[in-house]
Amino acid sequence: MTVRTRFAPSPTGFLHIGGARTALFSWAYARRHGGSFILRIEDTDVARSTPEAVQAILDGMQWLGLEHDEGPFYQMQRMDRYKAVIAEMLASGSAYYCYMSKEELDTLRAAQEARKEKPRYDGRWRPEDGKALPPPPEGVAPVVRFRNPVAGAVGWQDLVKGRIEFANAELDDFIIARADGTPTYNFCVVVDDRDMQITHVIRGDDHVNNTPRQINLLQALGAPVPQYAHLSMILGDDGQKLSKRHGAVSVMQYDEEGYLPEAVLNYLARLGWSHGDDEVFDMERFVSWFDLDHITASAAQFNTEKLNWLNAHYIKQADPQRLANEAGRRLGRQQVGFEGGPAPSRVAALYRDRVANLNELADAMHPYYSLPKPGAELLAQHLTETARTALAMLRERLSDCPWQAADLGQAVKQTAAAAGLKMPQLAIPLRVVLLGLPQSPSIDSVLEVLGRERVIARLESALGS
RNA sequence: GUCCCUAUCGUCUAGAGGCCUAGGACAAUACCCUUUCACGGUAUGAACCGGGGUUCGAAUCCCCGUGGGGACGCCA
Numbered sequence A: 001m002t003v004r005t006r007f008a009p010s011p012t013g014f015l016h017i018g019g020a021r022t023a024l025f026s027w028a029y030a031r032r033h034g035g036s037f038i039l040r041i042e043d044t045d046v047a048r049s050t051p052e053a054v055q056a057i058l059d060g061m062q063w064l065g066l067e068h069d070e071g072p073f074y075q076m077q078r079m080d081r082y083k084a085v086i087a088e089m090l091a092s093g094s095a096y097y098c099y100m101s102k103e104e105l106d107t108l109r110a111a112q113e114a115r116k117e118k119p120r121y122d123g124r125w126r127p128e129d130g131k132a133l134p135p136p137p138e139g140v141a142p143v144v145r146f147r148n149p150v151a152g153a154v155g156w157q158d159l160v161k162g163r164i165e166f167a168n169a170e171l172d173d174f175i176i177a178r179a180d181g182t183p184t185y186n187f188c189v190v191v192d193d194r195d196m197q198i199t200h201v202i203r204g205d206d207h208v209n210n211t212p213r214q215i216n217l218l219q220a221l222g223a224p225v226p227q228y229a230h231l232s233m234i235l236g237d238d239g240q241k242l243s244k245r246h247g248a249v250s251v252m253q254y255d256e257e258g259y260l261p262e263a264v265l266n267y268l269a270r271l272g273w274s275h276g277d278d279e280v281f282d283m284e285r286f287v288s289w290f291d292l293d294h295i296t297a298s299a300a301q302f303n304t305e306k307l308n309w310l311n312a313h314y315i316k317q318a319d320p321q322r323l324a325n326e327a328g329r330r331l332g333r334q335q336v337g338f339e340g341g342p343a344p345s346r347v348a349a350l351y352r353d354r355v356a357n358l359n360e361l362a363d364a365m366h367p368y369y370s371l372p373k374p375g376a377e378l379l380a381q382h383l384t385e386t387a388r389t390a391l392a393m394l395r396e397r398l399s400d401c402p403w404q405a406a407d408l409g410q411a412v413k414q415t416a417a418a419a420g421l422k423m424p425q426l427a428i429p430l431r432v433v434l435l436g437l438p439q440s441p442s443i444d445s446v447l448e449v450l451g452r453e454r455v456i457a458r459l460e461s462a463l464g465s
Numbered sequence B: 001g002u003c004c005c006u007a008u009c010g011u012c013u014a015g016a017g018g019c020c021u022a023g024g025a026c027a028a029u030a031c032c033c034u035u036u037c038a039c040g041g042u043a044u045g046a047a048c049c050g051g052g053g054u055u056c057g058a059a060u061c062c063c064c065g066u067g068g069g070g071a072c073g074c075c076a
Helices: A017-032 A051-064 A075-092 A102-114 A185-195 A211-220 A251-256 A261-270 A283-289 A304-317 A320-333 A344-351 A358-369 A376-382 A385-398 A405-418 A423-435 A443-450 A452-463
Strands: A004-007 A036-041 A070-074 A095-098 A143-146 A153-158 A162-167 A175-177 A200-204 A227-231
Touching: A004 A017, A004 A200, A017 A036, A017 A051, A017 A200, A017 A227, A017 A261, A017 A283, A036 A051, A051 A251, A051 A261, A070 A075, A075 A095, A075 A143, A075 A175, A075 A185, A143 A211, A153 A211, A153 A227, A175 A185, A185 A211, A251 A261, A261 A283, A261 A304, A320 A344, A320 A358, A344 A358, A344 A443, A358 A423, A376 A423, A385 A405, A385 A423, A385 A452, A405 A423, A405 A443, A423 A443, A423 A452, A443 A452
Parallel strands: A004 A036, A036 A070, A200 A227
Antiparallel strands: A095 A143, A143 A175, A153 A162
16 A cells, blocks of 8 residues: 655735644655655635645745645535535435534533533434424525444544554544535545545644544444554743744745754754654655654743754855855845845855855855945944054065965955054954954955955055055 | 643753763863964863662653743734
8 A cells, every 4th residue: 555645724914933843744744655745735714724824835845845746636616525424424314413402502512611511512413213303494504514423432543652542532523514514624534535545644733633533433434544643842942832823934034034944854854753862854864764753742832942943054065156146136136236246156155164054154245245334333443543553564575476265364464463463453443444343264365355456445445445 | 720731061952761970062271283363273171950669771761849931812
């Protein structure tokens, strides 16, 4: 049997980090076993689903590189199929019409809660042998409920959490079709998982309570029951649960904040899953290692600092040209272009092991492509008379110096010595003049990359000569 | 309230009864490297929620408690 997994988000918002990890694990499991990964959009909540959210989810998946093999399937386009199954169930007696109004239900639930009972439907419209049902009220559109077994228990061997079992007495007859005829979540999932021949349902922890209902439904339909793996949730950096109001951000936000997708992927893979002591690995290796046995059963707290570390690691390894392109994309938003400046990939190479994200890289590259404007305080502190004298000497020396880091380093050192200064006493003013900053990579490589013309122009402009 | 899940350093985790005086990573601290700032290197501190069992032996198995989380929708 070939493995078939699915990621089934509802398009009511962006793809957040928890959803991304669920997608990653489903994707990896399918890849690991040479199976198929299916994308299904669960948009039956017409009031809250939006096309923008669908696009946001697609964008997020694409940015991460989680490609699906089938789909995206949209549940709203499968209405006829759901309605046909509901009709079958009504005919076979595994589902029935319920004429209870929302108000009556609310009253029932309130009374149950007042008695400290678990709120649930009381089965008043459920047909039983020898039970007299009231006549259907006039003008009330009924919902359709699933006739859940009353006795025994329903359970499964969860691939993450082990054996889980629920007493059927805990489950009530849930609604499978609303009064307007549209099917509900638990029902659509079951029909789709069956029709799409899903073998492994990998989803969030919050669905554990839906699973027994779905299994009962599957069995009523005579369908095979897939394997289930429930992933525990991801908590925010502060240990609080993630929600729209608190801490949950779109994966695309990570792009904006300068993270590389491979860093986010690697971080997510390690959050709740492990392979011994391995921390840094690419997706190819992840897929070859991935299994459900090493997923943690308890919730995990998101740690931005570790993500930052991984991001810095991947930036150090990244191709300078790619980094330059990413920085260029960002600088472009600030109306800064690479035209007329030093080779972007050389500048990126100078900074790639000094920055933790792409925004920092863009900031670092900025002064290479537009004249820096050091603040008055910085100038006053570093451009002292002695410094200016030494810089003037250096300017002379640089006009005929071979333009190679080693020679340039020598030139700076010798100038400092000739002026009676320590190396930093010349190098730092030089940095301020060239880049507008007191720190930079080694001064010889900065000179080399910036180029003779620009260096001399910036020196002369600073010295007012 | 009821049901379900869960519990190792601050954080992510290794650990499938003896390999554990509990390992790795991030973070922290110290030192080294160094023309600055970073990077990098080395070292240090830091944990098995509590109580009962089972066993020659328990971080690992069982029970109870406690903490945390989820669910109880004509949302998904």
